[in-house]
Amino acid sequence: MKTPDQIEKMHQAGRLLANCHQQIRSMIQPGVSSWDIEEFVEEYLAQHGAIPEQKGYMGYQYATCASINDEVCHGFPRKEPLQNGDIITIDMVVNLDGWLADSAWSYAVGEISEEATKLMNVTHTALQKGIEQAKVGNRIGDIGNAIQTYAESQGMSVVRPFIGHGIGQRMHELPEVPHYGPAGKGPILKEGMVFTIEPMINLGKHHVHVLEDGWTAKTVDGSLSCQYEHTIALTADGPIILTDQVN
Numbered sequence: 750m751k752t753p754d755q756i757e758k759m760h761q762a763g764r765l766l767a768n769c770h771q772q773i774r775s776m777i778q779p780g781v782s783s784w785d786i787e788e789f790v791e792e793y794l795a796q797h798g799a800i801p802e803q804k805g806y807m808g809y810q811y812a813t814c815a816s817i818n819d820e821v822c823h824g825f826p827r828k829e830p831l832q833n834g835d836i837i838t839i840d841m842v843v844n845l846d847g848w849l850a851d852s853a854w855s856y857a858v859g860e861i862s863e864e865a866t867k868l869m870n871v872t873h874t875a876l877q878k879g880i881e882q883a884k885v886g887n888r889i890g891d892i893g894n895a896i897q898t899y900a901e902s903q904g905m906s907v908v909r910p911f912i913g914h915g916i917g918q919r920m921h922e923l924p925e926v927p928h929y930g931p932a933g934k935g936p937i938l939k940e941g942m943v944f945t946i947e948p949m950i951n952l953g954k955h956h957v958h959v960l961e962d963g964w965t966a967k968t969v970d971g972s973l974s975c976q977y978e979h980t981i982a983l984t985a986d987g988p989i990i991l992t993d994q995v996n
């Protein structure tokens with residue numbers, strides 16, 4: 750549980766992260782690489798006195814995760830240029846004065862297909878439906894149930910092995926926040942909880958596998974995958990989105 754002061758510190762990290770994503774949005778186009786984005790993020794965070802928390806975390810070597818098309822999460826930034834029609838998810842954790850915020854965002858590269866557009870829209874709406882359930886007195890399971898029910902109603906599937914998590918001065922704290930499962934189960938949501946909601950939605954089946962690099966997760970059926978992630982704080986007045994990009 751975090752105090753209002755601690756939540757404000759995390760909100761400052763979150764605003765910086767949100768601004769960084771907005772800069773990335775303006776960079777994305779065919780010919781730019783995820784390595785260009787990685788270098789931009791390193792520089793942007795350094796300029797603003799922040800640290801990329803993912804770099805060095807459990808041996809991960811980069812500030813960002815960059816997951817393209819059928820990559821689900823934890824892809825490595827690399828020098829191959831993005832191509833027209835790709836979708837890419839950039840995920841990062843910002844450490845500002847010891848307090849963390851975590852947000853992943855998906856971007857369209859040039860003109861994308863109708864089905865990729867639908868996947869992006871459904872995934873973004875799924876995150877919003879999860880956030881709507883993130884209120885004091887509800888249970889953790891209400892969040893995942895809202896996400897799964899909506900995504901499956903649109904003919905898409907929810908990735909199982911990677912879930913949302915509490916966050917604070919460490920990247921991964923309790924509670925665990927699955928994006929699937931029954932409503933009315935799991936811990937009761939309390940004022941002062943801060944956690945991520947980060948659904949990964951696949952156009953095809955939900956199964957994923959991790960490559961021999963030990964990190965990159967891909968869909969088994971080769972279908973496209975998309976992700977949006979926010980860090981959320983629960984207050985008596987409802988959830989605050991600490992990584993909201995309109996701030």
Ligand code: MF3
Nearest residue numbers: 803806809814840841842851
């Ligand atoms: N940001 C990720 C999350 O949502 C964690 C990425 S794993 C790392 O939990 F090793 F790259 F940090």
Ligand code: CO
Nearest residue numbers: 840851852853
């Ligand atoms: Co993340």
